[in-house]
Amino acid sequence: SGLITLDPGYKNTGSTTSAITFLDGEKGILRYRGYSIEELAEKSTFVEVAYLLIYGELPSQEQLNKFQNEIKVHTLVHEDIKKILEGFPSNAHPMGVLSSLVTSLTAFYPESLDPNRSADKVNLSIIRILAKMPTFAAWAYKNEVGHPVNYPDNRLDYCSNFLKMMFALPAEEYQVDPVVANALDKLLILHADHEQNCSTSTVRIVGSSQASLYASISAGINALWGPLHGGANSAVIHMLENIQKDGGDTKKWMGKAKDKDDPFRLMGFGHRVYKNFDPRAKIIKKAADDVLSKLGVNDPILEIAKGLEEVALSDDYFIERKLYPNVDFYSGIIYRALGIPVDMFTVMFALGRLPGWIAQWKEMRENHEPIGRPRQIYVGHNLRSYVDMNNR
């Protein structure tokens, strides 16, 4: 074990080379395939960003049309998947439902299990999962509220189709609000990739055993679920609501976050890599103001969030530890304004992160990376003799 370097949480260990996402935590830079997140959020669309991440270049108009049409052909899911959905109790968390439905694709498309299938077939799996995730996500929500599911409407763009499946009620003329669809599209772009974070590393390590794309993505969804990762966006809203109920005393909650005997952490604050600011949080904070005012929503917890940020940014504890608001701090406030319930927030994150997971899985395969297998330093007992039951 003398040769093994110990690095819990892989704080300083590079697990791979990658040409997908560049991140400079000191300078607050994030780029997908060389394009800055600021420019992409302003000028691109989520589907175009998905193409960029997965295939490496921005698509021509023709390539984009083909990609969009291919996705539209596959949005429908097998009717038997509805039976799996119906087996879940209505209080099932939508993240668990989502990962299960994604895993079920291995049964409906067993050819996806073949690690030696052609590049065209791999591409078909990629298109299928991009097309079906919004359907699964909306259905996970419908299961929760006990409403009949909606089928995809392929006349609509990616986000509008999702919103309609999510919110339309039977026999209702549902019109997607373009302000809502655009805000969602921007949020998904900001979440689309973030190099070797917990869920992406999970996707790569599961995929490194040559498990299928669907099995790998499903594992990524489960990794994202935790409150220190994607689950933070719902945890932020619960925290802000608690502060609100408590009379809005941000200083008191700040004290709890600093108290080492209190397990409470300021959710939506801090990042493993960003030590100056999270560029996504900057864009999202501005978008939150913009979207709320366009929709005419007045959410008192936005003011609490801003107050909390102000107090934290001038507090020595947070300054010394370089803790800044991260992507999850303001995203939930936008989701709330769009009418998306809190326990669907992490599902929204998963929808956004999907192209990144796919791109990273594809890169890992194409680079023929070896199976992921970290080592350990053993600290348990030395050899000892088995003790009979009556002597224990």
Ligand code: CMC
């Ligand atoms: N509130 C209070 N103290 C904090 C916080 C926080 N949010 N984040 C870090 N610290 C303290 C931590 O207690 C430690 O203090 P000390 O040095 O005295 O022991 C120090 O700052 C360093 O923290 P760490 O836990 O060693 O840092 P890490 O890189 O392992 O963790 C993190 C990063 C994001 C898990 C952590 O900052 C955190 O728990 N934040 C809250 C959850 C959150 O917002 N997660 C979303 C992350 S961004 C998007 C995503 O990944 O989904």
